[in-house]
Amino acid sequence: MRIITISREFSSGGRELGKRLADELGFDYYDSEIITAIAKNSGLNKNYIEETLDGHGWKNFPISYRSTIGSSTYLDSNKVHLLLEQKKVIEEIGKLGNDCVIVGRNADIILGEYNPLNIFVCANMNAKIKRFMRYTQDGEQLCEKELIRKIKLIDKNRIKTREILTNSPWGQPEAYHLTVNTSDWTIKELAPSIANFANLFFGREK
Amino acid sequence: MRIITISREFSSGGRELGKRLADELGFDYYDSEIITAIAKNSGLNKNYIEETLDGHGWKNFPISYRSTIGSSTYLDSNKVHLLLEQKKVIEEIGKLGNDCVIVGRNADIILGEYNPLNIFVCANMNAKIKRFMRYTQDGEQLCEKELIRKIKLIDKNRIKTREILTNSPWGQPEAYHLTVNTSDWTIKELAPSIANFANLFFGREK
Numbered sequence: 001m002r003i004i005t006i007s008r009e010f011s012s013g014g015r016e017l018g019k020r021l022a023d024e025l026g027f028d029y030y031d032s033e034i035i036t037a038i039a040k041n042s043g044l045n046k047n048y049i050e051e052t053l054d055g056h057g058w059k060n061f062p063i064s065y066r067s068t069i070g071s072s073t074y075l076d077s078n079k080v081h082l083l084l085e086q087k088k089v090i091e092e093i094g095k096l097g098n099d100c101v102i103v104g105r106n107a108d109i110i111l112g113e114y115n116p117l118n119i120f121v122c123a124n125m126n127a128k129i130k131r132f133m134r135y136t137q138d139g140e141q142l143c144e145k146e147l148i149r150k151i152k153l154i155d156k157n158r159i160k161t162r163e164i165l166t167n168s169p170w171g172q173p174e175a176y177h178l179t180v181n182t183s184d185w186t187i188k189e190l191a192p193s194i195a196n197f198a199n200l201f202f203g204r205e206k
Numbered sequence: 207m208r209i210i211t212i213s214r215e216f217s218s219g220g221r222e223l224g225k226r227l228a229d230e231l232g233f234d235y236y237d238s239e240i241i242t243a244i245a246k247n248s249g250l251n252k253n254y255i256e257e258t259l260d261g262h263g264w265k266n267f268p269i270s271y272r273s274t275i276g277s278s279t280y281l282d283s284n285k286v287h288l289l290l291e292q293k294k295v296i297e298e299i300g301k302l303g304n305d306c307v308i309v310g311r312n313a314d315i316i317l318g319e320y321n322p323l324n325i326f327v328c329a330n331m332n333a334k335i336k337r338f339m340r341y342t343q344d345g346e347q348l349c350e351k352e353l354i355r356k357i358k359l360i361d362k363n364r365i366k367t368r369e370i371l372t373n374s375p376w377g378q379p380e381a382y383h384l385t386v387n388t389s390d391w392t393i394k395e396l397a398p399s400i401a402n403f404a405n406l407f408f409g410r411e412k
Contacts, residue, residue, distance in 0.1 A: 179385035
């Protein structure tokens, strides 16, 4: 079984890279399926789960609840519960034994026993702003300063979420096999070379 | 002209990767040639130049001169002079216009105008210790703690050297196109996939 995990800075193109890699390699791709499974197991609304876990929803992103409390040790109990549910779902995906790509959700740690190829995707702030403006309507209503603040906040949220599950740092190159900066080219141009990298990685001597 | 620059943590295999990439791609490879040119231009001894610029010589590595002075603003004037000589040599290489690979020496910054592919090579500490033990005799005389301290010191030296020339941070993924962690495979296995990445990078739309 070959697993690729993609961790990524918000708006760096990690999700698109994950999808394209899965297409190129013929691997399963897991993303919203994970939220659907958590919803089924827990009886909770998908939107609520996504919002609580990822803070992805732009308009409703709960930026204040940490900064007002201001403590890195504060843990939202609903979030911790859902993180453990998500962990179970990802462990089940591992047990299925299919080649797959999983974007985010600390799958690199949760599926570590299967020796996944772990990729981190980043970009410089200008590129992330451009990407965000291209793919959403909401960004247009925000000034650049506000946009930068929100992009940084989502990544801070990911760092905090990772800390609930592992000591392995988020975004540090030593924690991944490959860290890709998408600023200077499109994901479409980039994906075939990462697919080639993956093929060589999985084919190497062990 | 296609230029690949390799920045790297000490003992991560960056130099070997640079050589192998140059071989795979048929590019020129610049390393000791740069020191030879500085020696010719300045009339100074090659060993002295290398030692002053890189602190590579293991036994004679001047670990104390910074830590005793303890100031990040302290700059050795010989070192600054040689850094500028080195910069000139690298600029001359750029003007030659040949496809090439340059390892270290802040070539990513010095040759920035030519839009090089900038790669950073890292590895976890265990892998760096193993690599060091494999390639030198000196490591055997040092306990692991001492070895770790020295490996970290060489990288600290590189960070300080970079600060003399640029604000661009050393080792931060946003400053490079690709950051490769060599811990889990050999450079020989890795090189073809990076060569493929380079071909796609240089062939992309601009």
